[in-house]
Amino acid sequence: MTAAAPGRGPADGGPPASAAERAAATIRPDIQALSAYAVGHADDGIKLDAMENPYGLPDEVRDAIAAAARATALNRYPAAHHDALQAAVRAAFGVPDAAALLFGNGSDELISLIVQACCDAGDTVLSPVPSFVMFEMSARFHHARFVGVPLTPNFELDLPAMLAAIRAHRPKVVFLAVPNNPTGGRWTDAAIDAILAAAPGLVVIDEAYQPFADGTWMPRAATLPNAVVLRTVSKIGLAGLRFGYLAGPAPWITEIDKLRPPYNVDVLTEAVMLAVLRHKAVLDEQAARLRDSRDGLARALAALPGVIVYPSSANFLLARFSGKMSGNAVHQALKTRKIRVRNFPGGEPALADCLRISLGTPDEHAALLTALHDILA
Ligand code: PMP
Numbered sequence: 001m002t003a004a005a006p007g008r009g010p011a012d013g014g015p016p017a018s019a020a021e022r023a024a025a026t027i028r029p030d031i032q033a034l035s036a037y038a039v040g041h042a043d044d045g046i047k048l049d050a051m052e053n054p055y056g057l058p059d060e061v062r063d064a065i066a067a068a069a070r071a072t073a074l075n076r077y078p079a080a081h082h083d084a085l086q087a088a089v090r091a092a093f094g095v096p097d098a099a100a101l102l103f104g105n106g107s108d109e110l111i112s113l114i115v116q117a118c119c120d121a122g123d124t125v126l127s128p129v130p131s132f133v134m135f136e137m138s139a140r141f142h143h144a145r146f147v148g149v150p151l152t153p154n155f156e157l158d159l160p161a162m163l164a165a166i167r168a169h170r171p172k173v174v175f176l177a178v179p180n181n182p183t184g185g186r187w188t189d190a191a192i193d194a195i196l197a198a199a200p201g202l203v204v205i206d207e208a209y210q211p212f213a214d215g216t217w218m219p220r221a222a223t224l225p226n227a228v229v230l231r232t233v234s235k236i237g238l239a240g241l242r243f244g245y246l247a248g249p250a251p252w253i254t255e256i257d258k259l260r261p262p263y264n265v266d267v268l269t270e271a272v273m274l275a276v277l278r279h280k281a282v283l284d285e286q287a288a289r290l291r292d293s294r295d296g297l298a299r300a301l302a303a304l305p306g307v308i309v310y311p312s313s314a315n316f317l318l319a320r321f322s323g324k325m326s327g328n329a330v331h332q333a334l335k336t337r338k339i340r341v342r343n344f345p346g347g348e349p350a351l352a353d354c355l356r357i358s359l360g361t362p363d364e365h366a367a368l369l370t371a372l373h374d375i376l377a
Pocket of ligand 1 (some may be wrong): 107
């Protein structure tokens with residue numbers, strides 16, 4: 001890269017000189033105004049901030065992964081259709097034969113492709129708020145308008161408000177995280193049916209946390225005319241792999257697929273997914289263990305002074321700290337004890353003083369509760 005020609009600069013109509021000036025003059029102003037998605041990372045301590053499965057894979061599964069990686073031809077591009085993985089995902093996760101299936105580099109990528117496929121500049125993306133932040137971010141990235149419909153003060157879906165907003169804004173895309181992140185609640189089937197009936201465009205039923213909940217929309221993925229079901233393997237033990245899938249009627253999936261980068265799911269991801277899905281029972285057992293631990297942790301947290309815990313159908317609990325310390329102070333005090341949970345500084349006002357705590361191992365729950373007793377004493 002050469003610098004701007006001597007004697008020329010912004011003042012005399014030439015290009016700005018430095019990389020910072022050139023980027024500022026070229027990158028979209030709305031992108032410059034954004035902050036990057038915050039990814040928490042910690043190599044030590046107790047990590048309860050990102051809804052990861054705390055249990056590692058057993059040796060037999062690791063050995064199967066190693067063998068699969070060894071047999072993978074890294075010199076070749078991934079195949080176009082991932083036929084074997086399509087069959088394995090359908091069988092493992094109950095995707096109906098009649099539904100079309102699309103794979104993503106995490107479900108994040110699929111959220112972005114959906115918005116790109118549906119929205120012209122200025123079109124509306126709508127979801128309850130607070131919900132998964134990437135719904136709004138993806139809308140912004142693609143010049144769509146985001147309408148957030150506040151949940152009730154108890155973080156329940158405000159169905160009349162949702163239906164009124166859908167009538168008023170005619171959204172191209174409605175995102176429903178079911179169960180919802182970061183609040184944990186699962187909207188009723190009747191409420192979702194009412195939204196499906198009212199929505200003029202596509203409704204995305206994002207079941208990232210379904211493995212920890214009762215019920216799923218997957219059996220209806222082929223038959224609803226305006227809905228698709230989004231899933232990820234991130235919460236059940238494979239967050240590092242980056243693999244998500246979208247199931248729905250072929251007329252929707254075929255169009256969204258046109259925007260997919262051709263090699264978005266790489267050969268190692270495919271090989272590892274195939275190997276792990278042969279041991280899917282391990283993932284199911286870990287998810288069940290986490291789910292079984294949820295009520296006990298919720299009761300123990302709710303017994304702390306000034307703490308409210310919201311009902312959760314996910315692998316995390318949202319708790320509000322209204323005692324002598326603010327949520328941010330509790331977050332900081334936990335951090336100094338190397339216990340990471342998620343706070344929401346400066347974000348959604350409804351989440352003030354709330355901390356989102358991912359389910360961990362029994363030992364991690366015990367350490368968290370000991371620390372909180374100490375902090376809140
Ligand atoms: N949907 C929801 C509701 C989420 O909470 C998340 C992760 N926080 C995702 C999708 C994205 O998951 P991933 O990209 O890891 O598949």
